[in-house]
Amino acid sequence: MDDATCGPAPAIRAARRSDLQTLTDLRMRYLGEAAHDEPRLRLTADARARTEHALPVWMGQEDRVLVVAEAGDGDGETTHVVAYGMGYLRTAPPVLVRRHVGELLEVFVVPEFRGQGHAAAIVRVLTDALVGRGAEVLRAAVPMGHAAAQARLKKAGYVPVQVELERTLGRG
Amino acid sequence: MEGIPIRSARRGDIPSLLLLWDAMMREFVDADPRFEVHPDARAHMAASFAVWLQEPGRTVVVAEEAGRMIVGFATGVVLPGNGWQVPERLGRISDVYVAAPRRRKGIARRLAGRLLDLLYEEGVETVRLAAAVENPGARAFWNAVGWSELEVVLERPVPDPTPKV
Ligand SMILES: CC(C)(COP(=O)(O)OP(=O)(O)OC[C@H]1O[C@@H](n2cnc3c(N)ncnc32)[C@H](O)[C@@H]1OP(=O)(O)O)[C@@H](O)C(=O)NCCC(=O)NCCS
Secondary structure (H helix, E strand, C coil): CCCCCCCCCCEECCCCCHHHHHHHHHHHHHHHHHHHHHHHCECCCHHHHHHHHEEEHHHHHCCCEEEEEEECCCCCCCCEEEEEEEEEEEECCCEEECCEEEEEEEECCCCHCCCCHHHHHHHHHHHHHHHHCCCEEEEEEEEEEHHHHHHHHCCCEEEEEEEEEECCCCCC | CCCCCCCCCCCCHHHHHHHHHHHHHHHHHHHHHHHCCCHHHHHHHHHHHHHHCCCCCCEEEEEEECCCEEEEEEEEEECCCCCCCCCCCCEEEEEEEEEEHHCCCHHHHHHHHHHHHHHHHHHCEEEEEEEEEHHHHHHHHHHHHCEEEEEEEEEEECCCCCCCC
């Protein structure tokens, strides 16, 4: 996840159907960066088609939050979507007391707009929305090697709770 | 070396599975209070085990000592991938537990091995699981049997509500 400090509050709003094309592009860039950082998370051949199909469905889901950040292009009039974030309220079966987990799933800022507070603002909005929907705890998963993202989350009060492990079968 | 027999679980094993599951959860909560167990968890698990024993794609195996005593179990499932990242299908191990007095005898290694064989037979090539950060024994075990760490899951409590003035 990207992050930044202060400055004027970036404009965050709920994603709309008119954002679908841009959102698809941004999400493919996000997934591409994740795959670059962690090759075990590489993309499937139809990742783009599946994203195009999923986004409008997600927009209509009560337990999902999809927001975008807009930034001006300098002329004071035109704004563009330069970042997005997605959160999800997962309701687990009654195994643990805390069943309603607010997950920060994806936050992406296009590289030219990093360091301007967009990610921090998105995380704030996602957090408020997930808590408002009943989250009892907030979670985020970060690839093991992505030390910078882990450090940013720790600075925001997150502490490691689990590690996700993987094993490949049938080779060697 | 001949080890303790590992076999697929049967309906009659459910009471033993529940006893072991309770003991496992007590260990988890002792190590990390964030894993506090829901009051309905036992009933939920009793129903889940009954379903899992018949559900295609679900695997429950047990380690059975002489005298039909169940001293360990492991559960796994085949799931679709998320669609945009590989793999297209993956196996997930949800529990592996060995009764404390029977540890370090290779029982979990055999349970996990059997589970992986069964998942592989179902066409799965990638298997994942979550281990608690505050469970160094489990992390050492998975490391010893060839697993590698993929992601870390971080969490924070929800922010306190803004105080009313
Ligand atoms: C983790 C657990 C399943 C291991 O069961 P086990 O039957 O003792 O494991 P094995 O005897 O098959 O161990 C195989 C190897 O793993 C490693 N290992 C297992 N437990 C270990 C521990 N506590 N500390 C360090 N290494 C350990 C060792 O290398 C061991 O080989 P060795 O005994 O020859 O040194 C068991 O401790 C347990 O049930 N713990 C509580 C439940 C749990 O944490 N489950 C895993 C959830 S992700």
